[in-house]
Amino acid sequence: MTLHLKDITVTLGRGASRTTALEGLTASFRQGDLTALVGPSGSGKSTLLAVAGALLRPDRGQALLNDTDLAALTDRERAHARRTRIGYVFQSGNLLTGLTTEEQLLAAASLAGHRPRTLRGQARELLAEVGLDHRLRHRPDQLSGGERQRVALARALLGRPELLLVDEPTAAVDRTRADDLIRLIARTTHEHGCVTLVATHDPVVVEAADTTLDMLDHAPAATG
Ligand SMILES: Nc1ncnc2c1ncn2[C@@H]1O[C@H](COP(=O)(O)OP(=O)(O)OP(=O)(O)O)[C@@H](O)[C@H]1O
Numbered sequence: 001m002t003l004h005l006k007d008i009t010v011t012l013g014r015g016a017s018r019t020t021a022l023e024g025l026t027a028s029f030r031q032g033d034l035t036a037l038v039g040p041s042g043s044g045k046s047t048l049l050a051v052a053g054a055l056l057r058p059d060r061g062q063a064l065l066n067d068t069d070l071a072a073l074t075d076r077e078r079a080h081a082r083r084t085r086i087g088y089v090f091q092s093g094n095l096l097t098g099l100t101t102e103e104q105l106l107a108a109a110s111l112a113g114h115r116p117r118t119l120r121g122q123a124r125e126l127l128a129e130v131g132l133d134h135r136l137r138h139r140p141d142q143l144s145g146g147e148r149q150r151v152a153l154a155r156a157l158l159g160r161p162e163l164l165l166v167d168e169p170t171a172a173v174d175r176t177r178a179d180d181l182i183r184l185i186a187r188t189t190h191e192h193g194c195v196t197l198v199a200t201h202d203p204v205v206v207e208a209a210d211t212t213l214d215m216l217d218h219a220p221a222a223t224g
Pocket residue numbers: 012013014017018019020021039040041042043044045046047048199
């Protein structure tokens with residue numbers, strides 16, 4: 001499993017706010033590697049995650065997840081790829097209000113076409129792996145920010161994603177939790193053999209990563 005981004009250009013906004021967020025970006029990412037996406041604020045890290053995650057269609061270029069060009073899929077096909085092949089751990093955790101920790105995982109599995117009952121054991125194992133086996137019945141508003149991110153990580157891993165996308169995993173948690181979380185992401189990347197991209201400003205994340213992609217090396221021409 002590999003992800004190849006080829007000649008990706010993305011422009012965002014209209015009129016006066018029109019901005020070239022990525023211009024002709026080409027990069028490859030290997031299975032089992034955690035890549036840190038680094039670069040100053042506004043350099044396009046989140047935009048790259050959105051293109052790789054089939055959330056945003058680039059103006060130009062290909063996003064090849066193995067043989068599938070995510071940029072060329074129909075909306076329906078992209079939604080299917082998102083549910084079945086890609087795991088997301090974004091800052092807010094993106095959890096569903098009103099569902100317990102365990103239900104967050106089982107609902108996602110159900111949307112991806114699995115029978116939740118068959119995955120309950122696996123869901124509990126993953127929640128134990130991220131240190132949340134004592135929070136199975138908590139709802140998002142009863143969890144801390146770091147706990148919500150760990151639920152999102154367990155939920156992403158339950159789908160056995162080929163691609164794991166993580167935005168600023170250590171921004172909202174204390175140093176110890178941050179270190180634990182990034183170690184967990186690195187370990188699961190190696191064990192589960194997914195392609196993992198982590199957008200970050202945190203040197204500890206860069207240290208834990210197998211490779212680094214510096215967005216400044218791919219920066220659009222200054223005009224924006
Ligand atoms: N909807 C939008 N309309 C216009 N420009 C946008 C829009 N969203 C983002 N941008 C611009 O696109 C560029 C890339 O933004 P992006 O969020 O990808 O950067 P980033 O590296 O993730 O930043 P940060 O580290 O602050 O999260 C920035 O210059 C930003 O101002």
